[in-house]
Amino acid sequence: MQLAGKRIIVTGGGRGIGAAMVQAFVDEGAHVVSLDLGQSADLAGADGGWSTSRTCDIADRHSVDAAFEWADQQLDGLDVLMHAAGIAPNARAEAISLDEWEQVFAVNTRGTFLTNRAAYERLKHAGGRIINFASAAGVVGQPGKAHYAASKGAVLAWTRTVAREWGPLGITVNAIAPAMWTPMYEATRASMSGEQLAQHDAFMAGQLPLGGRLGDPARDLAPVLVFLAGEGSRFVTGQTLMIDGGMVMLS
Known part of the structure; x- marks a missing residue:
């Protein structure tokens, strides 16, 4: 029970990676509030961990303020924010409309600003952990996702600055x-033809030294986030951890 009694807010906790992390934190004894555009089922762990949920639009200041106030009451304080919510639409750079650009930045960048600031107000007296979800796209770029890559680059710069x-x-x-x-990646694979899928898998095999395919959230990501949320990470800050099987190696 590495997180026994830890009070954690998870944004984007209603689906995908966020939902897997809520389960992992509950299994480690944490008390968790999941914030997402839709509510999710409450969880109860075998050793005192539990989760509950509330709707929240992270791009809207009033929604974030209200959700964090409610979460504060449910948890009786806050120790950790794991900010996983975000969007990643596809579009070539020359085809991105201004509205699409601003929507991506509203969710990914403004959302990081609003949720981190709300967490700061609750952590500034006793300390705690903030874990932001970035992307390799924000480090090395990603064709077809220029707005997403730019928004995640901003998240990385913000993370390093507020860490200081x-x-x-x-x-x-x-x-x-x-x-x-x-599940989103599964849907992407399902949309490919047999030839496209074979080409994609061959490409991934050459990009990821560890196994040649994307990782499993429960097995490969959850243990790292449990560490970052716990006491063992107290001397780690301002870092970007690439949990990607070696796809991107930073010097």
Whole structure:
């Protein structure tokens, strides 16, 4: 029970990676509030962990403020924010409309600003952990996702800066860049022809030294996030952890 009694907010906790992390935190004894556009089922762990949920639009200041206030009451405080919510639409750079650009930045970048600031107000007296979801796209770029890559680059710069500013208060701020097999990825694979899928799998096999395919969230990502949320990571801040089977190697 590495997170026994830890009070955690997870954004984007209603589906995909976020939902898997809510389950992992509950299994480790944490008390979790999941925030997403839709509510999800409550969980109860065998060793005192539990989760509940509330709707929240992370791009809207009033929605974030209300959701964090409600979560604060449910948890009786806050120790960890795991900010996983975001969007990743596809479009070539020359085809992105201004409305599409601003929507991606509203969710991914403004959402990071609003949720991190709301967490800061609750962590500034006793310290705690903020874990932001970034992307390899924000480090090396990604064709077809210029707006997404730019928004995640901003998340990385924000993470490094507030890690310096908030570190003296005992708040660690780190970012992760995961490459995981999710339901969204399953849908992407299902949309490919047999030839496209074979080409894609061959490409992935050459990109990921560990196994040649995307990771499993419960097996490959959850243990890292449990570590980042716990006491063992107290001396780690301002870092971008690439949890991607070696796809991107930073010097």
